[in-house]
Every structure is written in structure tokens, then in C-alpha cells.
Amino acid sequence: MASSCIVKILETTEIKPSTESPNFASESTLPLTLFDAYWFQIPPVERLFFYNLNDLTPADFSSEILPKLKHSLSLTLHHYLPIAGSLKWPSHAPKPFISYTPNNGVSLTVAQSNADFHRLTGNGIYEAVELHPLIPHLKSSDDSASILALRITLFPGKGFSIGITAHHTVLDGKTTTMFMKSWAYLCKQRNIQNSHQLPPELTPVFDRDVIRDPTGFDLDVLYLNQWLTYTIGNKSLKVSTDKGAAPNLVRATVTITPEDFKKMREKVFSKSLDTSKTLHLSTFALTLGYVSSCIVKARGGAGDRIACLAFTADCRSRLDPPISETYFGNCNVVPSDISKARGYMDFENGFAFGAEKVSNMVKGLKEKGVFEGAKDRLTPFFELAKEAAGSVQMITVAGSPRFDLYETDFGWGRAWKVVVVSIDKNEAISMAESRDEKRGIEVGLALKKPEMERLLNVFLKDVV
Numbered sequence: 149m150a151s152s153c154i155v156k157i158l159e160t161t162e163i164k165p166s167t168e169s170p171n172f173a174s175e176s177t178l179p180l181t182l183f184d185a186y187w188f189q190i191p192p193v194e195r196l197f198f199y200n201l202n203d204l205t206p207a208d209f210s211s212e213i214l215p216k217l218k219h220s221l222s223l224t225l226h227h228y229l230p231i232a233g234s235l236k237w238p239s240h241a242p243k244p245f246i247s248y249t250p251n252n253g254v255s256l257t258v259a260q261s262n263a264d265f266h267r268l269t270g271n272g273i274y275e276a277v278e279l280h281p282l283i284p285h286l287k288s289s290d291d292s293a294s295i296l297a298l299r300i301t302l303f304p305g306k307g308f309s310i311g312i313t314a315h316h317t318v319l320d321g322k323t324t325t326m327f328m329k330s331w332a333y334l335c336k337q338r339n340i341q342n343s344h345q346l347p348p349e350l351t352p353v354f355d356r357d358v359i360r361d362p363t364g365f366d367l368d369v370l371y372l373n374q375w376l377t378y379t380i381g382n383k384s385l386k387v388s389t390d391k392g393a394a395p396n397l398v399r400a401t402v403t404i405t406p407e408d409f410k411k412m413r414e415k416v417f418s419k420s421l422d423t424s425k426t427l428h429l430s431t432f433a434l435t436l437g438y439v440s441s442c443i444v445k446a447r448g449g450a451g452d453r454i455a456c457l458a459f460t461a462d463c464r465s466r467l468d469p470p471i472s473e474t475y476f477g478n479c480n481v482v483p484s485d486i487s488k489a490r491g492y493m494d495f496e497n498g499f500a501f502g503a504e505k506v507s508n509m510v511k512g513l514k515e516k517g518v519f520e521g522a523k524d525r526l527t528p529f530f531e532l533a534k535e536a537a538g539s540v541q542m543i544t545v546a547g548s549p550r551f552d553l554y555e556t557d558f559g560w561g562r563a564w565k566v567v568v569v570s571i572d573k574n575e576a577i578s579m580a581e582s583r584d585e586k587r588g589i590e591v592g593l594a595l596k597k598p599e600m601e602r603l604l605n606v607f608l609k610d611v612v
């Protein structure tokens with residue numbers, strides 16, 4: 149494994165929203181909703197988009213690519229003004245809020261790397277920390293945290309990457325990826341000087357009044373208080389630089405094809421623990437059920453540890469009434485299930501066990517609504533955090549196979565590889581549409597090396 153790679157910072161700058169609009173506000177704030185407050189103190193999401201441009205020279209990069217990316221970023225920020233601002237929690241304020249002014253900008257670093265572009269963008273194993281120099285960091289202090297940071301890295305003769313770090317208390321995956329697509333859209337316009345408008349599907353909606361709390365529990369305050377109880381009163385907005393488990397992990401990508409899904413469905417039906425139920429066997433449910441059983445099996449052990457399975461569900465279309473698909477901010481809930489690991493480890497039934505768990509959780513959202521049990525949604529995570537090391541295996545999902553990330557084309561072709569770097573902090577997995585397989589799903593993994601090798605050795609062999 150090459151760990152002698154050098155990343156040289158070429159430029160550190162701040163990109164401000166373009167001021168070419170009569171509607172440019174002087175200074176504004178946005179409150180956090182209950183959905184935002186849920187994510188308070190959750191580490192930022194780090195994602196990398198790689199673009200493959202053979203023969204890309206430093207001269208072409210700095211004279212053509214970089215100016216276009218910077219200019220279109222400024223135009224994009226004009227549509228997403230809060231992103232250039234920060235999350236604030238002054239001592240006199242009861243709750244944190246988003247603040248932005250015309251003078252705010254997003255931090256952008258430009259770098260050059262001699263790392264092996266093709267290895268880092270391949271599906272095979274490499275060390276998780278190798279991606280870290282390509283990711284920017286949010287600026288933060290006790291009472292303020294930036295919302296987004298960007299790093300563009302040139303790989304001479306290979307291409308470039310765009311690293312994006314997003315504050316989860318402000319942006320969910322839907323909003324972050326919509327921002328990236330908006331930036332790509334404006335960058336790709338041929339006559340960039342004249343193309344400032346975004347199509348409706350990329351135009352963010354900032355109206356906070358659409359988010360209502362039907363529970364009577366004031367969930368925004370409740371979640372913040374639960375966080376403060378958990379962190380023993382830590383109101384600080386300082387973003388942790390803890391790399392979590394990453395230094396001991398390797399990464400790899402696995403892909404599940406439509407043909408695999410067909411066989412997986414048949415297998416779950418034949419093994420289903422309760423065939424009388426109508427299972428929700430979407431490609432998402434099959435993927436998460438299957439990969440969960442693989443990860444738990446790969447860790448091995450006796451099976452009496454706790455396995456906590458959790459994923460994020462987008463609530464924009466699930467609220468009553470539904471809200472705009474382009475609503476800006478968090479709008480999601482996290483269903484979770486706590487079981488003994490042995491359920492997933494059973495050689496014959498582990499996969500069906502996992503798929504049924506996911507199926508039940510997705511169906512639960514439909515049958516019971518997204519606010520069922522809302523006041524206790526954070527509690528299991530805080531309780532599990534108190535358990536002894538090694539006695540809990542968490543399986544959570546970043547990203548979604550609905551984000552169409554590979555179509556994020558800035559004008560130099562679709563993305564060559566997209567990875568969620570931050571899955572390496574807590575052994576989460578990531579999901580995206582497959583780059584190569586139409587209607588396939590690719591899963592990003594970050595595991596200890598022996599576990600990764602065990603998993604890759606058997607992956608899909610038991611269903612195909």
C-alpha cells in the first residue's frame with residue numbers, strides 16, 4: 149500500500165456568493181428545525197467526487213478547470229446563501245441557528261496530489277486514511293461552525309477530485325447532493341457568464357414553516373436537550389477532528405447487479421422466517437439486509453454482541469402534507485433495530501433475517517408515519533454508546549442509491565468514482581447507484597483488513 153503520497157496545498161481561498169442579483173439579502177438567519185436538531189453533534193459528512201481526465205496538465209487545470217469551478221461555485225452559492233454562512237450558538241441564544249451575510253464565503257482549498265488515482269478510484273482494497281488528505285475541514289469554534297468546506301485536488305495526468313465536507317446539523321444528503329448538482333449544472337453551461345438560473349428540481353426551498361411538529365413534544369428542543377444530557381452539557385459547536393476507527397481500516401467497493409437482486413429476492417422468499425408477511429424487498433432492503441449479514445459474519449465471534457442496524461429515510465414525501473423535494477435542510481428520520489448479532493450470522497438464514505429487519509423498518513414508516521416513537525429516536529444510540537467496546541456492532545448507511553451521484557457532471561464527463569469518506573469513522577457503509585451496472589447498487593465499505601478480506605472472499609457466492 150502506498151502511504152508515501154504527497155498532497156501539496158496550492159491555494160487556500162474563500163468563494164463568496166455572486167452578487168449579481170437584486171434579491172441579495174444583507175443579513176439573515178434560519179432556525180434549526182426538529183430534523184436538524186436530531187443531528188446536533190453528529191460528525192460532518194465527507195464525500196469525494198473523482199473526475200478522470202487523462203493527460204490533464206497543471207496548466208490546463210489552473211487556466212481552464214479551476215476558474216470555471218470557482219466562478220460557477222460563486223453563482224451556485226448565490227442560490228444557496230445559507231451554505232456560505234455558519235451555524236451559530238451565542239451564549240445568550242436558547243438554540244443554535246444558521247446565520248449568513250453577503251460577506252460570508254465557503255472555504256476552498258486547491259491541492260495537488262501524487263497519490264495513485266486509479267487505485268483510489270478502483271473497487272479494490274486500500275487504507276482508509278489514504279483519502280483523508282483529499283478532504284477539507286470545517287472551521288469551527290465553541291460558538292460557530294462553518295457549514296461547508298471544499299477541496300479541489302489535481303492529480304496531474306489523471307484527473308481531479310472535489311472533496312466536500314458538510315455539516316449534518318444543517319444539510320442532509322439530499323440537500324448536499326442537490327448543491328453539488330447545482331454547481332455542476334452551472335459549471336457545465338457553455339456560456340457561463342449568462343447562465344445563472346437553476347432548473348426547478350435544483351432550486352432550494354428555504355421555507356421553515358413547512359416543517360411542523362405534530363407530536364406536542366417540541367422535538368427540536370427535546371433533541372437538543374437529549375444531546376446536552378448525553379454530552380454532559382457540551383454546547384460547543386467545535387467540530388471534532390477525531391478520525392475514529394479510520395487508522396485501522398481498509399476500504400473497498402462491492403457492486404450488486406440486477407441479476408444478483410433477482411436471485412437474492414428468491415433466496416429471501418425461500419428462507420423467509422415468516423412467509424406470511426408481505427416483505428418489502430426493494431433493492432435497498434436487499435442490499436442492506438445482505439451486506440449487514442456479511443459484515444456481521446465477517447467479524448465472527450460468538451454472536452451474543454448487539455447488532456444495531458439503522459438507516460436514514462427521507463421524509464420530504466412522507467410528511468403530511470408532503471413538502472418540496474428541494475426543501476433545504478435536514479428532512480429525515482433514522483429507524484433503528486437492535487438484535488443479537490447471531491441472527492445475522494446464521495449461515496442459511498442470516499441474509500433473510502437482515503432483509504426482514506429492513507423490510508419491517510421501511511414498512512413501519514409507511515404504516516405508522518415518520519413521527520411514531522420520535523421522542524425516543526436518539527435514545528438507543530446514546531444507550532449503546534455506553535456499552536463496553538466490542539459488545540456492539542453498529543451498521544448505519546450513508547448516501548442513497550437515489551442520489552444519481554455519478555451524473556454530477558461539471559462539463560468534463562460524469563463522475564469517475566464517488567465515495568463517502570466519513571464512513572470510516574464509525575464503520576458505516578455507503579450506498580449509491582452503481583457506476584457501471586444499470587440499476588445496480590454499489591456499496592462502500594470500511595472494515596478491518598481481515599474482516600474485509602473475509603467478506604470479499606465470499607461476497608455474493610452464497611446467493612449467486
Ligand SMILES: CC(C)(COP(=O)(O)OP(=O)(O)OC[C@H]1O[C@@H](n2cnc3c(N)ncnc32)[C@H](O)[C@@H]1OP(=O)(O)O)[C@@H](O)C(=O)NCCC(=O)NCCSC(=O)CC(=O)O
Pocket residue numbers: 193320321322324429430431432433459460461462463480510545546547548550
Ligand atoms: C427509506 C428508504 C431508504 C427505503 O427505500 P426503498 O427503496 O426500500 O423503498 P421505497 O419505498 O423508497 O422505494 C421502493 C421502490 O421504488 C423506487 N423508488 C421510490 N421512489 C423513488 C424515487 N424518488 N426515485 C427513484 N426510485 C424510487 C425504489 O428505488 C424502489 O425500487 P427498487 O427496489 O427497484 O430499487 C427510502 O425511501 C429513502 O428515504 N431513501 C433516501 C435516504 C436518504 O436520504 N439517505 C441519505 C441520508 S443523509 C446521509 O447519509 C449523508 C449524505 O448522504 O450526505
